[in-house]
Amino acid sequence: xxxxxxxxxxxxxxxxxxxxxxxxxxxxxxxxxxxxxxxxxxxxxxxxxxxxxxxxxxxxxxxxxxxxxxxxxxxxxxxxxxxxxxxxxxxxxxxxxxxxxxxxxxxxxxxxxxxxxxxxxxxxxxxxxxxxxxxxxxxxxxxxxxxxxxxxxxxxxxxxxxxxxxxxxxxxxxxxxxxxxxxxxxxxxxxxxxxxxxxxxxxxxxxxxxxxxxxxxxxxxxxxxxxxxxxxxxxxxxxxxxxxxxxxxxxxxxxxxxxxxxxxxxxxxxxxxxxxxxxxxxxxxxxxxxxxxxxxxxxxxxxxxxxxxxxxxxxxxxxxxxxxxxxxxxxxxx
Amino acid sequence: xxxxxxxxxxxxxxxxxxxxxxxxxxxxxxxxxxxxxxxxxxxxxxxxxxxxxxxxxxxxxxxxxxxxxxxxxxxxxxxxxxxxxxxxxxxxxxxxxxxxxxxxxxxxxxxxxxxxxxxxxxxxxxxxxxxxxxxxxxxxxxxxxxxxxxxxxxxxxxxxxxxxxxxxxxxxxxxxxxxxxxxxxxxxxxxxxxxxxxxxxxxxxxxxxxxxxxxxxxxxxxxxxxxxxxxxxxxxxxxxxxxxxxxxxxxxxxxxxxxxxxxxxxxxxxxxxxxxxxxxxxxxxxxxxxxxxxxxxxxxxxxxxxxxxxxxxxxxxxxxxxxxxxxxxxxxxxxxxxxxxxxxxxxxxxxxxxxxxxxxxxxxxxxxxxxxxxxxxxxxxxxxxxxxxxxxxxxxxxxxxxxxxxxxxxxxxxxxxxxxxxxxxxxxxxxxxxxxxxxxxxxxxxxxxxxxxxxxxxxxxxxxxxxxxxxxxxxxxxxxxxxxxxxxxxxxxxxxxxxxxx
Numbered sequence: 053x054x055x056x057x058x059x060x061x062x063x064x065x066x067x068x069x070x071x072x073x074x075x076x077x078x079x080x081x082x083x084x085x086x087x088x089x090x091x092x093x094x095x096x097x098x099x100x101x102x103x104x105x106x107x108x109x110x111x112x113x114x115x116x117x118x119x120x121x122x123x124x125x126x127x128x129x130x131x132x133x134x135x136x137x138x139x140x141x142x143x144x145x146x147x148x149x150x151x152x153x154x155x156x157x158x159x160x161x162x163x164x165x166x167x168x169x170x171x172x173x174x175x176x177x178x179x180x181x182x183x184x185x186x187x188x189x190x191x192x193x194x195x196x197x198x199x200x201x202x203x204x205x206x207x208x209x210x211x212x213x214x215x216x217x218x219x220x221x222x223x224x225x226x227x228x229x230x231x232x233x234x235x236x237x238x239x240x241x242x243x244x245x246x247x248x249x250x251x252x253x254x255x256x257x258x259x260x261x262x263x264x265x266x267x268x269x270x271x272x273x274x275x276x277x278x279x280x281x282x283x284x285x286x287x288x289x290x291x292x293x294x295x296x297x298x299x300x301x302x303x304x305x306x307x308x309x310x311x312x313x314x315x316x317x318x319x320x321x322x323x324x325x326x327x328x329x330x331x332x333x334x335x336x337x338x339x340x341x342x343x344x345x346x347x348x349x350x351x352x353x354x355x356x357x358x359x360x361x362x363x364x365x366x367x368x369x370x371x372x373x374x375x376x377x378x379x380x381x382x383x384x385x386x
Numbered sequence: 387x388x389x390x391x392x393x394x395x396x397x398x399x400x401x402x403x404x405x406x407x408x409x410x411x412x413x414x415x416x417x418x419x420x421x422x423x424x425x426x427x428x429x430x431x432x433x434x435x436x437x438x439x440x441x442x443x444x445x446x447x448x449x450x451x452x453x454x455x456x457x458x459x460x461x462x463x464x465x466x467x468x469x470x471x472x473x474x475x476x477x478x479x480x481x482x483x484x485x486x487x488x489x490x491x492x493x494x495x496x497x498x499x500x501x502x503x504x505x506x507x508x509x510x511x512x513x514x515x516x517x518x519x520x521x522x523x524x525x526x527x528x529x530x531x532x533x534x535x536x537x538x539x540x541x542x543x544x545x546x547x548x549x550x551x552x553x554x555x556x557x558x559x560x561x562x563x564x565x566x567x568x569x570x571x572x573x574x575x576x577x578x579x580x581x582x583x584x585x586x587x588x589x590x591x592x593x594x595x596x597x598x599x600x601x602x603x604x605x606x607x608x609x610x611x612x613x614x615x616x617x618x619x620x621x622x623x624x625x626x627x628x629x630x631x632x633x634x635x636x637x638x639x640x641x642x643x644x645x646x647x648x649x650x651x652x653x654x655x656x657x658x659x660x661x662x663x664x665x666x667x668x669x670x671x672x673x674x675x676x677x678x679x680x681x682x683x684x685x686x687x688x689x690x691x692x693x694x695x696x697x698x699x700x701x702x703x704x705x706x707x708x709x710x711x712x713x714x715x716x717x718x719x720x721x722x723x724x725x726x727x728x729x730x731x732x733x734x735x736x737x738x739x740x741x742x743x744x745x746x747x748x749x750x751x752x753x754x755x756x757x758x759x760x761x762x763x764x765x766x767x768x769x770x771x772x773x774x775x776x777x778x779x780x781x782x783x784x785x786x787x788x789x790x791x792x793x794x795x796x797x798x799x800x801x802x803x804x805x806x807x808x809x810x811x812x813x814x815x816x817x818x819x820x821x822x823x824x825x826x827x828x829x830x831x832x833x834x835x836x837x838x839x840x841x842x843x844x845x846x847x848x849x850x851x852x853x854x855x856x857x858x859x860x861x862x863x864x865x866x867x868x869x870x871x872x873x874x875x876x877x878x879x880x881x882x883x884x885x886x887x888x
């Protein structure tokens with residue numbers, strides 16, 4: 053309400069504002085138009101919709117296909133203060149060879165802090181399909197000067213990162229400085245060069261689905277085909293949920309149908325079981341369709357998920373659950 | 387808002403690019419996932435009179451088939467006038483000797499027992515309901531059976547609190563109540579009918595629809611197991627003549643009917659002047675109204691839920707979509723993409739969204755009305771889904787470019803068929819929504835609270851859902867305006883329709 057009121061007053065005061073203030077205020081009506089265009093989200097409706105995904109029953113071959121596809125979509129992650137080159141090396145080995153079974157695919161990427169990128173690159177080498185993603189931009193808060201964040205992105209890419217997972221400026225978003233959010237995304241994209249960009253909205257700090265949808269569009273307007281929007285850092289109390297995922301993939305769908313640009317999606321944090329992963333994939337299948345059921349368009353930011361997927365794959369194949377010590381442990385993050 | 391979107395689309399087509407499209411193909415097919423619980427069907431079902439399963443005096447039976455594959459499920463007893471007479475005598479006897487004399491807290495115990503026994507056998511009942519009626523197992527499992535149990539629980543709670551149901555007055559039961567229920571929610575309608583009647587202290591003679599008698603007669607097993615005194619609840623099965631006999635019987639102090647407006651009118655005519663109390667829950671042609679500020683994806687979900695729930699065999703189905711002109715194209719485009727992922731097929735599969743049409747007769751009626759829509763020039767859209775070769779199925783269907791003069795905008799189709807009309811102003815929406823002989827339900831989708839309040843006052847409908855659709859609760863009264871009937875079911879109001887002030 054306040055923003056709307058402010059918007060009305062601009063019409064009269066615009067001429068007399070100095071240019072610096074004007075650049076901020078000029079864009080607000082444009083964003084209001086954008087938000088009007090994309091429309092609101094009803095929380096109860098979204099949660100009812102996603103509850104239906106959890107009643108789907110996935111059996112036999114379709115389950116096996118879903119589990120293997122999910123393995124190939126994992127961004128195997130370690131993001132801890134206590135990460136060491138040794139821990140990252142073990143993560144990379146797990147990414148290259150998740151299990152003894154040769155039919156099981158490699159994961160999509162490893163995801164590490166910028167300081168760990170060069171260690172990951174050393175283990176993975178240059179001739180590998182497993183990509184290196186790095187959470188640059190003062191992850192997870194993003195509360196550092198833009199200059200610092202840009203520097204971090206550049207150094208991660210120089211060390212061999214293929215993908216940059218950036219956080220948006222939630223403070224700016226909540227203060228209504230949408231153009232600043234967008235400009236920073238643009239600056240990070242430029243700093244990353246050809247690296248794939250993943251924009252973390254940190255949904256739990258945006259709090260409402262309306263905000264999640266709005267932030268998705270603000271980000272997508274800056275992104276290239278193949279770049280991602282991502283739910284969360286995994287560092288807050290509430291991370292990826294089916295509800296957040298649904299709002300974001302519906303935004304991706306609407307943006308695609310409007311512009312033809314296919315943005316990718318990465319839910320991260322809180323997805324620990326194979327059952328959850330299948331529910332997220334059902335949401336993708338029934339909302340975005342077949343073109344998003346691959347790891348160029350959809351990823352899971354996770355660590356403990358991987359071994360549960362492997363356990364369930366072995367269970368489908370052998371009919372019995374295997375002891376946990378048959379599966380190598382390499383990560384214990386979100 | 388739509389102007390911006392459409393300008394962008396135009397510019398992309400100017401660039402010669404094909405319009406982007408989503409692919410809902412077979413990359414990841416769901417394997418069949420049938421519900422495997424045993425429905426424990428008998429090969430022959432008898433009448434339930436005076437606490438016992440008895441053969442019909444005529445010795446005649448009719449077949450009940452599974453509409454999903456047209457195979458016979460069981461034989462059902464065909465009641466005659468003599469059987470209806472026996473049922474009423476048993477009910478009157480039970481009313482005079484036991485049921486009306488029992489304390490409310492004692493009646494409550496029986497109702498609680500029925501509710502719990504139904505919960506115990508929930509999966510079995512869900513499968514039976516799906517086999518007999520054709521509705522998807524996910525609906526019978528997640529909606530019909532739990533909601534039926536909830537109605538027994540709710541009314542069990544009322545049975546010992548009747549002195550508070552009408553403040554300042556005492557209520558008394560009416561006597562024997564004759565009830566006839568439809569085939570769209572066989573078990574749930576049964577619960578809606580008998581739970582309040584029993585809580586108030588009445589006895590019941592009830593006839594289920596002839597295509598869906600099985601769960602009714604299975605519930606008779608539960609009623610017997612619950613130890614309900616003989617004659618308190620009696621079930622007679624058969625078609626229209628049996629229903630007419632149940633409605634017209636002189637011992638019936640009240641009749642309650644749920645079904646078509648056409649049959650409701652016949653009943654009302656035949657009972658005029660008889661002094662019987664009546665409640666009628668009849669047809670509908672509900673308007674589901676979407677404004678341009680609505681949360682559109684959730685509105686689309688509500689539209690789908692409103693018209694495709696239970697194959698559209700819902701009296702309060704949102705069968706007329708009234709959509710604000712600025713967002714009409716957008717809503718229709720979203721709706722089409724949503725319908726493309728609906729799964730039509732074997733109702734017993736846990737992933738089926740739309741099951742089988744209840745009967746050949748109903749399928750014929752739907753087909754006839756859809757043909758009329760095409761003939762009258764409305765634009766039809768159906769997704770290209772595969773239908774099973776045996777059984778009665780109909781694709782989810784939407785008609786755009788419909789006007790108020792089309793038959794598909796006026797007549798109740800009772801199938802998975804949506805008619806889309808547009809409007810420009812709030813007043814026009816209200817006028818179109820109320821321009822029907824029916825008035826059972828309506829839906830309003832908007833982000834604006836004040837508009838919801840205005841619409842709910844002006845819409846002539848018994849239920850107005852705001853930013854949702856097809857929500858039911860035992861505590862909430864349900865019933866119609868105009869030719870959708872009178873009287874309420876559920877809540878305090880529904881309970882009062884089964885009693886008199888004393």
